[in-house]
Amino acid sequence: MKHEDNIRQLKSEHDSIEAVLPWYINGTLPLEECHQVEKHMETCLQCRAAMTELQNMQRAVQQSTDVALVERNNLQDVLSRIDKASSTASVARKQQYLSPQKLSSRWSIKQWLTNKVSHYWRVFMALPGGWRYTVVAQSLLLVLAGVMFTPSTEPVFTTLSASSAENSKQDNIRMRVVFAEDVLFRDIRHLLVNAKARIVDGPTPSGVYTLETIYAPDEVLQDVLDRWRAKALVRFVEPVSNIVVRN
Amino acid sequence: MIAEEREQGMADSMFGDDPKALQAVAEGDREAFKVLYHRYYTKLIRFVFRVTQRTDLAEEIVNDVMVVVWEKAATYKGTAKVSTWIFGIAYHKAIKTLQQWSRVxxxxxxxxxxxxxxxxxxxxxxxxxxxxxxxxxxxxxxxxxxxxxxxxxxxxxxxxxxxxxxxxxxxxxxxxxxxxxxxxxxxxxxxxxxxxx
Known part of the structure; x- marks a missing residue:
């Protein structure tokens, strides 16, 4: 009985050693297991034969012809799919958590800003040490120059009811805008470029942007507002306390 | 071409190791994604082809894998190597595709x-x-x-x-x-x- 137990134990040890031989060969077996394998191999001819078999197997796999399937021209396709997926995910995220239209655009802007800052930070950190100092010094000089040579302009505020004749050639009107639920930041940006407008504040937690756009002297304010309200991406527009910023 | 390679090399060094690149991908960084794409594309094509034995499916599967990497980068917990994580996605995609084609x-x-x-x-x-x-x-x-x-x-x-x-x-x-x-x-x-x- 004891003899049978011994045989059973030896068989079990042999099986467990033989099972890990492939990883002994590829060099990933932990040191302790390596020692067990080496000790076992001193007396096991079957495992030595298996080693030869596995080494041939490894060689055959490694020598197999590499697959020359495709060239790397799929990146653009993948990026397009990602863009599509991202916009869908953005809408889904918004629908899941907060009702308002607001989240999507707010998230997009924050994401965009975060990406930009993090990207330029990485570019900066990747520069050699000497270059970093140069970049910092140049940035400081630019800021200093900006402070020194900026003319002191005191903004003039007037009411919208004031006649256009009182204003200069061109005024900017500020208004509060809420964009459509499924709008993307790039669409907002496109809209702003076309309408010669810019974001001066927001979005607020409720998704309200403050925009500044050109208000030509010969234009009626209501027309400007109506024009914005007619845009498909815009859900709500109102002037900011009837304030016009004169350039 | 040389300029493109230089740019790729710069991006590669910028994102350093795989976890750093994947972290940036999780933050939505497309440059980091491109780096990972170039690092893994050839390896994945070979692996997927070896598993599926189908040249016509390998390319599509690898593209699917990379889209998943982009979408799920934030779910990577760091308990395994990034390569293990990506190969895991590739393996499951390959097997699933084979099952769909009923040719396992x-x-x-x-x-x-x-x-x-x-x-x-x-x-x-x-x-x-x-x-x-x-x-x-x-x-x-x-x-x-x-x-x-x-x-x-x-x-x-x-x-x-x-x-x-x-x-x-x-x-x-x-x-x-x-x-x-x-x-x-x-x-x-x-x-x-x-x-x-």
Missing amino acids: NQPLDSDALQLAMLPDMERKIPDAQFSRDLQSTLTQLPAEQRAVVELTFYYGYSYPEIASIVSCPVNTVKTRMFHARRKLRELLPDGIEYPEP
Whole structure:
């Protein structure tokens, strides 16, 4: 009985050693297991034969012809799919958590800003040490120059009811805008470029942007507002306390 | 082309190791994604082809894998290597695609099929061809076993890493390797001796 137990134990040890031989060969077996394998191999001819078999197997796999399937021209396709997926995910995220239209655009802007800052930070950190100092010094000089040579302009505020004749050639009107639920930041940006407008504040937690756009002297304010309200991406527009910023 | 390569090299050094690049991908950084794409594309194409034995599917599967990497980067927990995580996605995509095509375990390589069907006399293969014939025979293994063989001998993963990639217990990995070896012995010509390394 004891003899049978011994045989059973030896068989079990042999099986467990033989099972890990492939990883002994590829060099990933932990040191302790390596020692067990080496000790076992001193007396096991079957495992030595298996080693030869596995080494041939490894060689055959490694020598197999590499697959020359495709060239790397799929990146653009993948990026397009990602863009599509991202916009869908953005809408889904918004629908899941907060009702308002607001989240999507707010998230997009924050994401965009975060990406930009993090990207330029990485570019900066990747520069050699000497270059970093140069970049910092140049940035400081630019800021200093900006402070020194900026003319002191005191903004003039007037009411919208004031006649256009009182204003200069061109005024900017500020208004509060809420964009459509499924709008993307790039669409907002496109809209702003076309309408010669810019974001001066927001979005607020409720998704309200403050925009500044050109208000030509010969234009009626209501027309400007109506024009914005007619845009498909815009859900709500109102002037900011009837304030016009004169350039 | 040179400028493009230089730009790629700069981006590659900018994102450093895989976890750093994947972290940036999780934050939505497309440049980091491009770096990971270039790092893994060739490796994944080979792996997926080896598992599926289908050139027409490999490219599409790898593209799907990279889209998943982009979408799920934020879910990477760092408990395994990034490469293990990505290969895991590739493995599951490959197996799922094979199942969809209902061709799991069917030999797809025509050369290997012909080899298996040759009469015994013609199957006496000179040693010089041994390696090539063994490769052909490998293509007849089931996809799950082939994946374990590839991940072990070509990509050099440990068995716990392979268990993580294919989402199974380590003993299953060992068992798959065991069956792969036994099947190879059955498929290889009778009486042939393994040449000395």
